[in-house]
Amino acid sequence: MSDLLLVPEKRFEKQIKATREKDGVELSILNLGPTHPATHGIFQNILLMDGEKIIDGEGTVGYIHRAFEKIAENRPFYQINVLTDRLNYCSSPINNTGWWMTVEKMLGIEIPKRVQYMRVIIMELARIADHIICSSVMGVDTGALTGFLYVMQYREKIYEIYEEICGARLTTNMGRIGGFEREWSETAWRKIDKFLAEFPAVWTEFENMLSRNRIFMDRTIGAGAVDAEMAMSYGFTGPNLRAAGVDYDIRVAQPYCSYEDFEFDIPVGQNGDCYDRFCVRNAEVWESMKIIRQALEKMPAEGGYHADVPDYYLPPKEEVYNNMEALIYHFKIVMGEVPVPNTEVYHAVEGGNGELGFYLITNGSRVPYRLHFRRPCFIYYQAFNEIVKGRSLSDAIITLSSMNVIAGELDC
Amino acid sequence: MEEAIIIEKSVIIVAVFAITMLFAMYCTLAERKIAAWIQDRRGPNRAGPGGMLQPLADGLKLFAKEEFMPNTPNTFLFVLGPFISMTMALMTSAVIPWGDTLEIAGRKVILQAADINVAMLYVFAVLSVSVYGIMIGGWASNNKYSLISAMRVASQMISYEIAMGLSIVAVLMMHSSMSLREIAAGQHEMHWNIFYQPLGFFIFLICSFAETNRTPFDLAECEQELIGGYHTEYSSMRMGFFLFAEYAAMFISSTLLAVLYLGAYNYPGMTWAAENWGENTANIIGIAVLFIKICFFIFLYMWVRWTIPRFRYDQLMNLGWKTLIPLAILNIVVTAVVLLLNR
Numbered sequence: 001m002s003d004l005l006l007v008p009e010k011r012f013e014k015q016i017k018a019t020r021e022k023d024g025v026e027l028s029i030l031n032l033g034p035t036h037p038a039t040h041g042i043f044q045n046i047l048l049m050d051g052e053k054i055i056d057g058e059g060t061v062g063y064i065h066r067a068f069e070k071i072a073e074n075r076p077f078y079q080i081n082v083l084t085d086r087l088n089y090c091s092s093p094i095n096n097t098g099w100w101m102t103v104e105k106m107l108g109i110e111i112p113k114r115v116q117y118m119r120v121i122i123m124e125l126a127r128i129a130d131h132i133i134c135s136s137v138m139g140v141d142t143g144a145l146t147g148f149l150y151v152m153q154y155r156e157k158i159y160e161i162y163e164e165i166c167g168a169r170l171t172t173n174m175g176r177i178g179g180f181e182r183e184w185s186e187t188a189w190r191k192i193d194k195f196l197a198e199f200p201a202v203w204t205e206f207e208n209m210l211s212r213n214r215i216f217m218d219r220t221i222g223a224g225a226v227d228a229e230m231a232m233s234y235g236f237t238g239p240n241l242r243a244a245g246v247d248y249d250i251r252v253a254q255p256y257c258s259y260e261d262f263e264f265d266i267p268v269g270q271n272g273d274c275y276d277r278f279c280v281r282n283a284e285v286w287e288s289m290k291i292i293r294q295a296l297e298k299m300p301a302e303g304g305y306h307a308d309v310p311d312y313y314l315p316p317k318e319e320v321y322n323n324m325e326a327l328i329y330h331f332k333i334v335m336g337e338v339p340v341p342n343t344e345v346y347h348a349v350e351g352g353n354g355e356l357g358f359y360l361i362t363n364g365s366r367v368p369y370r371l372h373f374r375r376p377c378f379i380y381y382q383a384f385n386e387i388v389k390g391r392s393l394s395d396a397i398i399t400l401s402s403m404n405v406i407a408g409e410l411d412c
Numbered sequence: 413m414e415e416a417i418i419i420e421k422s423v424i425i426v427a428v429f430a431i432t433m434l435f436a437m438y439c440t441l442a443e444r445k446i447a448a449w450i451q452d453r454r455g456p457n458r459a460g461p462g463g464m465l466q467p468l469a470d471g472l473k474l475f476a477k478e479e480f481m482p483n484t485p486n487t488f489l490f491v492l493g494p495f496i497s498m499t500m501a502l503m504t505s506a507v508i509p510w511g512d513t514l515e516i517a518g519r520k521v522i523l524q525a526a527d528i529n530v531a532m533l534y535v536f537a538v539l540s541v542s543v544y545g546i547m548i549g550g551w552a553s554n555n556k557y558s559l560i561s562a563m564r565v566a567s568q569m570i571s572y573e574i575a576m577g578l579s580i581v582a583v584l585m586m587h588s589s590m591s592l593r594e595i596a597a598g599q600h601e602m603h604w605n606i607f608y609q610p611l612g613f614f615i616f617l618i619c620s621f622a623e624t625n626r627t628p629f630d631l632a633e634c635e636q637e638l639i640g641g642y643h644t645e646y647s648s649m650r651m652g653f654f655l656f657a658e659y660a661a662m663f664i665s666s667t668l669l670a671v672l673y674l675g676a677y678n679y680p681g682m683t684w685a686a687e688n689w690g691e692n693t694a695n696i697i698g699i700a701v702l703f704i705k706i707c708f709f710i711f712l713y714m715w716v717r718w719t720i721p722r723f724r725y726d727q728l729m730n731l732g733w734k735t736l737i738p739l740a741i742l743n744i745v746v747t748a749v750v751l752l753l754n755r
Contacts, residue, residue: 030556038636052560052725141636143627143722149451209719215628216721393560394724397637 008046008058015048015056027055030393034063038141038397041407043381045396052392057385061378065411072371076336077103077177078314080371085171087375088409091130091352092172093122093162098349100175101256102358106345107177107312114303115179116258117295121192122165122174123257123349124288124295128199129158130352131239131281131288134404138278139210141401142219151206157195164188178313179306192296196289207282220275224387224399227272234383237376238354240403243280244272250350257349262294274402312338336366353377353404377409416519425506425525432505436659437467439710443659446714474652482645484554493549494646494653500542501660507531508667509596511677511699515692523699524593531592532584535668536577539623542661543569546632549654550642561641564725565632568622571732572629576619578740579612582747583672596676601683604675611743613673615736620665622732625658627717631725666709670702677702 009029016027033044042063048056068083075083084095097119104111132155136148159169164187166174175181210216226236231244241248249266251259267283269276306313314333319326332338342364348357354376363369380403388396441456441463448455456463484490511523528534543566550562583605584590587598599605606613622629633641640646643654670676677698686694723731 028556037639051563139721143630143634143636144720146447146451146718149453153452210721213720215723215727218727219721219724392725394634394637 008060011058012046012048012056025050032396034060038400039407040137040401040405041410043405043407043410045385047393047396049393052394054388054391054393054396057388057396059381059385061381062411064407068412069371069373072368074367076334076366077338077340077368078334078336080368081175082171082173084373085173086408087373087412088130088352088356088377088406089170090133090406091126092170093126093174094130094349094351095356096172096174097123097257098347098351098356099358100177101349102345102347102360103177104307105347106341106343106360106362107309108341109178109307109309109312111178111257111307112300112303113258114300115305115307117299118180118184118305119175119257120259120262120295121292122162124292125158125161125192125195127288127350127352128285129155130404131285132158134352134401135210135278135281135285136206137401138220138274138398139216141397142216144210144213144216147206147209151202154195154199154202157191157198161188161191161195164191176306176313178309179304181314183305192292196292196296200286200289203282203285211279211282217275219394219398220278220402221273222271223274223391223395224402225271225273226383226387230383230386231272235379236354236383237379238350238352239277239280239284240272240354240376240380242266243269243276245270250348250355254348256347259291261298262291264291264294274398277402338366340364340366348374351376353380353406353409373412375409375412377405377407378412381405381410420519420521421525424521424523428505428508428510428525429502432502432660432663435663435706435710436656437471439659439662440470440655441466442710443714443717446711447718450715450718471652474649477648479650480645480647482554484552484645486552486554489548489552490645491650493545493547493552493642494650494657495545496548497542497545497657498653498660500538500545501657501664503538504535504664505667507534507592508664508671509593509676510702512597512695513691514695522593523695527591527593529589529591532580532590535592536573540569540573542657545657546642546654549646553642553645555645557638557640558642558644561632561638561644565625565642568625568629568631568728568732571729572619572622572736575615575732575736575740576623578737578744579615579619580672581740582609582612582743585744585747585751592671596671596678599675599678601678602675602680604673604678606673606675609673609743609747611739612747613669615740615743616673617669618731618736620669621713621716622728624661624665624713626662626713628720628722629728630717630722631728634722662710662713663706666706666713667702669709670705674705 012029019025019027028049030047030049031044032047033039034042044060044063046058046060047054072080072083081096081099084099085092087095132151136151139147162172162174163169165184166172166181226240226244228244228246231241232246236244237248245268247266247268252266264287267280267287269280310329312333315326315329320330340362342362344361346357346359348355355374356376357374359372359374360368361370384400384403384405388399445455445463456466459465459469481487481490506525507528509524513520513522546565547562550558550565583595586605586608587595589595625632633643638644643651646654679698679701682694682698685697
């Protein structure tokens with residue numbers, strides 16, 4: 001027990017000394033990170049190596065800890081949205097929408113069907129963007145850069161859709177309590193249609209390039225395997241859990257935002273290795289496109305772009321500038337002077353990486369009493385060292401990238 | 413007479429050296445352009461028309477960079493590493509037959525810097541020494557990533573040289589000579605070795621990829637695992653030498669592939685051209701043909717690099733020892749039997 005309290009280097013040095021004396025084998029410490037090309041973000045792994053084999057490892061978190069949970073305790077509900085952008089920055093609209101839904105759940109606001117469908121569209125686009133990154137970066141980490149740059153063009157197309165909807169690209173800060181800040185433009189709808197028409201061919205090509213490539217399969221099959229039991233015990237969710245064969249998807253298990261209206265499959269893997277995670281994510285991209293198509297088809301003509309909740313939804317800008325009442329409301333809402341119940345809610349959405357949960361406790365004041373983000377990446381990273389123990393350095397890199405550990409979500 | 417030979421050889425040596433350097437330089441541009449073409453983007457196009465001056469700009473930039481010296485006890489070896497790599501990469505070109513003979517001012521000029529009768533052995537000797545550059549450089553860097561990379565390179569080179577050497581043995585048996593000149597001459601018209609030795613060609617091709625550290629065998633410098641591999645700690649022109657050596661090695665191994673298997677300077681209709689247009693014209697076309705073949709192989713290297721992922725270390729060893737070496741031995745046996753039966 002006392003050994004576990006030591007910093008990893010000291011603990012490993014003891015082990016190195018013991019091994020040298022016992023077997024005459026010289027182990028070494030390899031410092032993987034914090035600024036290593038394969039750590040997508042900033043986190044450190046101190047590995048105890050025997051040549052290229054990983055004997056033991058310890059991950060260090062906190063390199064980009066920004067105290068979001070504490071900051072949130074001093075911010076009105078509207079201003080917390082910008083914090084959620086910076087969790088999993090590959091799919092910020094999911095985080096934004098998840099946060100708004102948490103607040104709406106706390107306030108008991110009913111959202112019109114049309115707004116819900118719009119949210120589904122934007123969340124599924126964000127999921128596609130997230131999976132594009134993760135799957136193509138797996139290619140990069142095995143040495144095939146081309147697929148990454150090729151599909152990146154289509155993430156750009158998704159970003160153009162974001163831009164059209166909310167004006168921002170990476171950290172979107174999208175939406176309001178009750179809906180969106182404005183009606184989606186004609187261009188936005190056209191761009192979504194265009195994306196859905198063009199993307200399948202590109203994604204098929206990308207999948208063909210890697211998923212049956214002998215070298216890629218050899219590299220990923222069996223590497224970084226997590227069985228269902230281990231995945232569940234660590235609290236895995238999302239694609240990483242589904243790759244291990246557990247068909248748990250919050251969109252189906254606890255439908256939110258009218259996901260129950262849509263027909264889609266949950267892809268599951270068998271072995272929970274890197275290859276299964278890759279395939280599950282690729283299949284989810286197809287399912288997401290299916291959901292978007294259905295949402296576009298079923299989209300009600302009536303319903304506007306926000307719920308009718310003048311106490312929480314910011315009044316339009318023309319009125320704020322010309323009308324006393326609207327200006328007062330604008331000020332009050334931005335400063336958080338809105339009626340808030342004394343309650344506690346948990347709301348989870350299926351983020352790009354897994355269950356992204358918001359645990360919110362309010363005490364009737366203008367700021368949350370406590371807000372906790374359940375970040376899936378934080379949970380995956382706990383398991384990382386157990387998964388890679390006994391494997392080679394190359395396997396560790398590919399495992400890390402296939403679990404899609406994003407530093408922004410790892411440290412919040 | 414003696415002076416004439418010295419002048420002749422000096423001109424050839426300078427020309428070969430210049431061509432190798434030029435090819436290595438423009439390989440860097442070609443690589444970026446081909447990568448851009450495969451990845452649906454434009455590639456460098458700012459320096460000069462169509463980016464043609466990019467290699468010069470890159471070279472200039474490397475010279476202008478700080479020469480970083482890591483905290484290592486072996487500064488001499490650290491400096492030595494890139495030089496060995498560079499020198500060895502350039503030395504191989506000495507024995508390549510760039511064409512048949514040219515008749516200039518009544519003299520038959522052999523288009524080869526040195527026509528030695530053990531050219532193949534020389535090539536392998538130089539190739540084996542070139543690994544020392546990387547090993548010494550990686551080890552002297554005093555960096556664990558560099559060291560891992562250097563170890564990977566060493567074992568990769570040694571393993572793949574065996575298969576490479578064995579695949580060549582069959583060719584040597586066919587031509588009963590070790591001189592590259594005689595091997596080239598033996599493939600006149602369309603009697604290219606690739607048609608007689610397809611298996612040997614593939615083994616040699618795969619090994620060439622491994623010997624030049626190109627994808628899928630670029631384990632030495634896989635930036636996602638080992639940051640920069642053996643040249644992590646190198647900067648400025650020292651790193652430039654490593655990179656340059658890699659491209660020079662690629663050019664040389666493309667040349668070897670062309671000479672050994674794709675008929676060197678031979679092309680169909682060469683005899684006809686010699687009869688009708690004169691020996692000199694036919695042989696000049698031969699030089700052009702050789703360079704077309706070399707360019708094809710360079711393109712192949714780049715095409716593969718930007719298409720497929722790389723192996724893991726143990727898979728690389730498996731492929732080398734358990735697949736390529738047995739196949740190469742099989743190739744030798746089959747060739748021997750066929751030669752015996754045709755005697």
